[in-house]
């Protein structure tokens with residue numbers, strides 16, 4: 039079985055061109071943590087920060103972006119975890135204690 043899994047991983051090739059960094063194109067060097075509309079584009083439905091391989095953001099801008107998202111979370115502009123996920127599953131288990 040492990041042999042098969044390794045084979046599968048090898049066959050997954052990179053297809054197409056690399057996505058350009060949105061911040062490099064627009065020449066934005068400072069990401070505003072108050073700009074939630076922008077920040078929400080780099081956060082998935084659970085409130086997690088999207089990895090670079092998905093958004094195509096370059097390393098430099100990803101670092102700036104992550105700092106902005108974390109800052110926005112801290113002052114409650116962005117959620118750490120989305121409401122609908124907080125209410126389901128695990129939380130109910132905690133209440134039974």
Ligand SMILES: [Zn+2]
Nearest residue numbers: 059062096099
């Ligand atoms: Zn960039």
